[in-house]
Amino acid sequence: MRDERRRRGWRHWLGAVLVCGWLGQLPAAPRVIVIDPGHGGTADSGSMAQRTLSASNNATSTGGLREKALTLELSKMIAEALPAAAARAGQEVKVVLTRTTDTNPDFAARARLCAEVGASCIVSIHFNATGGPKKALGSLAMISAESRNPNYAVDRQFARELTEACNAAVRRFLPESTARAPISDHHLHGGQGSNFFFQLARHPSLARVPKCFLEVEFIDHPQVQSAFLDRRPESFRAVAEAIAAFLAEPR
Numbered sequence: 001m002r003d004e005r006r007r008r009g010w011r012h013w014l015g016a017v018l019v020c021g022w023l024g025q026l027p028a029a030p031r032v033i034v035i036d037p038g039h040g041g042t043a044d045s046g047s048m049a050q051r052t053l054s055a056s057n058n059a060t061s062t063g064g065l066r067e068k069a070l071t072l073e074l075s076k077m078i079a080e081a082l083p084a085a086a087a088r089a090g091q092e093v094k095v096v097l098t099r100t101t102d103t104n105p106d107f108a109a110r111a112r113l114c115a116e117v118g119a120s121c122i123v124s125i126h127f128n129a130t131g132g133p134k135k136a137l138g139s140l141a142m143i144s145a146e147s148r149n150p151n152y153a154v155d156r157q158f159a160r161e162l163t164e165a166c167n168a169a170v171r172r173f174l175p176e177s178t179a180r181a182p183i184s185d186h187h188l189h190g191g192q193g194s195n196f197f198f199q200l201a202r203h204p205s206l207a208r209v210p211k212c213f214l215e216v217e218f219i220d221h222p223q224v225q226s227a228f229l230d231r232r233p234e235s236f237r238a239v240a241e242a243i244a245a246f247l248a249e250p251r
């Protein structure tokens with residue numbers, strides 16, 4: 001009886017070793033890269049009271065191009081560029097967009113999708129505007145404030161490197177543009193921070209996932225219209241490929 005139990009024990013142990021060895025041979029699951037085209041639709045969605053509010057549009061270029069359309073156009077180009085970029089990096093990735101048409105999912109819906117697809121990193125694409133007479137140039141990322149972000153150091157490095165990769169491509173069209181240091185969202189909504197980061201923080205599985213907003217360039221600068229936005233087939237392609245190459249790298 002005792003021998004039989006011992007034999008069974010050995011068989012279980014051996015089985016476990018074989019299973020572990022077999023699992024060790026399996027290819028890793030592809031990383032899931034979520035690209036969030038900021039804004040969209042014809043109306044704001046969600047509410048500030050529930051911290052789900054997503055504005056339909058913020059910035060508008062000097063030529064009348066709206067941020068919500070530019071974010072979707074560039075995000076689709078990033079998604080198109082990612083498979084080839086991943087192949088070059090010897091990586092397998094899956095790309096998910098939070099919207100593919102002119103709609104405006106609120107931030108609860110966008111965050112829920114990130115959790116459902118098992119996001120490995122999250123980049124929300126935006127374009128900036130100074131909104132005043134003083135015009136600025138530059139690429140800029142925003143991350144969740146240190147006081148409420150357990151992943152602050154990782155996010156900061158991810159945001160800095162992503163901004164530099166993006167801006168290297170932007171500078172081919174706007175040589176005076178610069179990669180600015182990441183900023184935190186501590187100033188937004190009276191100190192409450194971004195609604196998107198708030199909603200993402202409600203999903204514990206996303207706590208260690210690198211995430212940031214990327215403001216590609218200030219679009220209310222006349223030079224940005226003529227040298228960058230009016231040349232989108234080349235300029236957006238260059239920026240999309242630079243962002244895809246960065247996101248495809250193992251990390």
Ligand SMILES: [Zn+2]
Binds near residue numbers: 038059
């Ligand atoms: Zn925006």
